[in-house]
Amino acid sequence: MEQLCDCDYEYDSEDQYTMPEFHQKYKDKLPLLVVVSGGFNGKTVYDEVSTNQVIWFHRVCQQSRVLGRLSNQAVRQYEEFVSIPVHSGHMFNVITSSRNESDPETLEDILTKHKLPVLVRLASEAYDYTLRTVKRYTILLLKTYTETFLQGNCLQDDILLPPPLLLAVSPDISVAIATGYVNKSKDTFHRKLRQISEFVKRNVELKEKEGCKEITLFDKQDSTTGTGNSIPPDLLPSYDEDFMYQDIEPDINWIPPIPPNPGFRPSLPARPPDGLLCQNDTPVDSEMESEKLSHKQSSDVSAGTFNSLTVYDDDESGYNSSAGSVKSYISDMSVEDIQSLLGALNLTKYKKDFRKHLIDGAMLEGLEETILREDFKFKHVEVIRLMKYIREGHMPKQ
Incomplete structure (x- = not known):
């Protein structure tokens, strides 16, 4: 039996497993004592462990999480996704319209009341980089999914350490099952296993729904959800099979109404x-x-x-000779209205991208000219045509 790692425990070097392989084969046979034969310096506490570390794995933990998309990303290559634990202290506002948001609620309450997808905004305090990043955007919650962790305790000098360990099922970590001591009898080894098991039952609190408590950003470079776990197959949306967007059939005869007349003033009386x-x-x-x-x-x-x-003074009357009144009118337009508007402006080829990204009136107001040109590939004259309508309500004369 060849040892690849220098430790006090024996294990079979041919029975090494990556964490996904170990989970698949031994998830129903825990608890087990393992030796980390291949450590990994990951980006989270859930995928960082040293080679030669001895771990007593208690059980498998399943955590419910929600896939979210930062909803202001214009094209897919720049999209960012987040993973949010369902059971956590984070609070969110549900965005019901361009001007209305609900009171802060937990994600668990939101999932009880609403059917996904639903648009939310993080209401909790942003105390780290990830939360500050997420708080800048609205989040489109797409679907729930489950992540798997292994719960255990580390051993040092053959003593079980009190701090609990939660390890992601990372393919970058490999383990082997300890089969005995290097210089001690099998009976001594099995007696030690029984002692550890009894100690854990009496002193270690095994919590339900244990998992990563943080909101995490997906790491596309390492193909992880930000928790140390690999991105599950078919988790991210495929735009060939858009399950989250409903096709909108615009009315081909619809003509955008003329925006309110800006800057209306009553006439002065005739001169005597x-x-x-x-x-x-x-x-x-x-x-x-x-x-x-x-x-x-x-x-x-x-x-x-x-x-x-x-x-009437412009600012106090509610009428404005600038584009303000037109913009307020635009902000009330729905996704379907914008689809019909694109048709009326002869911009039909952009309907699909606008529909995929749920561009309504409020979002259209926030699209700068550079975004239209670079992300949506608008031609310069097409940008002018759309902006003239947004700012002045101008419809091309045919």
Whole structure:
């Protein structure tokens, strides 16, 4: 029996397994004492373990998590996905419209009340890099899935260490089952295993639903979910089989309505004949009274009123001579409205990409010209055509 690692335990070098292989073969035969024959310096505490480390694996833990997509990513090559534990203290706001969000709720409550996919925003405090990154965006929750971990305790100098160990089923870690001591009898080894088992039953708390408690970003380079586990097959959405987007059949006869008339002001009263000023239809005869009335009317105009008619200030009236009123109109448009708008603007070839990314009016307002050109491959004149409608409500005359 050849030993590849220098430790106090014997194991068969031909019976080494990667963590996925070990889990597949021995998940129903735990607890077991193993030696790490191939350690790995991973990016998380769940896939970082030293070679020669001796571990007493208690059991397999299954954790429910949710796949989420940072929803402002314009094209797939730049998309980022997140993995969120269902049972955690993180709080989220459900986004019900462009202007409305729910009160903060746990992910478990959200899944009880809503059917996926659902759009949320992280409401919890962002205390690390990942949370600060996630908090900048809205998250489209796509589906639930399960990740597997192995729960155990490490041994040092043949003594079980109190801190619990949670190890991801990482293909970069390999283990072998300990079969005995190097210089001691089999009876001594089996007696030690019984002692460890009894100690664990009395002193180690085995928690249900144990797993990674953090929100993690998928690591596409290492093909992990950010927890140390490999990305499960078929977990990420395939755009050839878009399960999360419903096809929208736009009305080919739909014409976008004209946006509200910006900057409307009531007309001023007609000037009376002979240059005379009137107040409440009463002629002003004297020059002095004319000066008084003129001064009063100037005051009225500066105050925003004239002859019982109000002259509205742009900002206070709700009307704006700039594009503000048009934009507020755009923000209320649905995904279906945007699909029809693209058809009316002769931009039909971009419908599929806009539909995949759930571009509604509020999101359309946030798309800068560089995003349209670089990510959606708009031509320069097409960008101008779309922006003229967004900013001014302009429809090309045919």
